[in-house]
Amino acid sequence: MSIDLSGLSAKALASLIAKAQQQQTKLTTRAPIAKVRSKIVKYAKSEGYSIDELFGAGEAPKAPRGRKASAKKSPMAGRKLGKVAPKYRNPSNPKETWTGRGKQPRWLAAHVASGKQPEDFLIKKK
Secondary structure, three states, rough: OOOOOOOOOOOHHHHHHHHEEEEEHHHHHOOOHHHHHHHHHHHHHOOOOOHHHHHHOOOOOOOOOOOOOOOOOOOOOOOOOOOOOEEOOOOOOOOOOOOOOOOOHHHHHHHHHHHOHHHHHHHOOO
């Protein structure tokens, strides 16, 4: 990260130096990470927990507050739909196709806006 110091006034530069020195002091006076980590592990063990239990090694996410978790899931939830063959093709770029599901692609919307019908772009079946 670089800061352009040439555009700073003397007052702004002094303020930046003071903030940098405060941050440097803060970083040099804090305890080493290994020491803090060992304190956390000891405290968790003394309370009867493991770090994995506390910080989620594979724990399921909790439901957001204000909503009740439903006991049953919808039979359609998580259902994967199969691939669908494309129905429409862009004449100016044959690689662009559309299945007819979801929002119209921009290329088709532009052609429809210019007065053409979507049926004009149907892929002919052999």
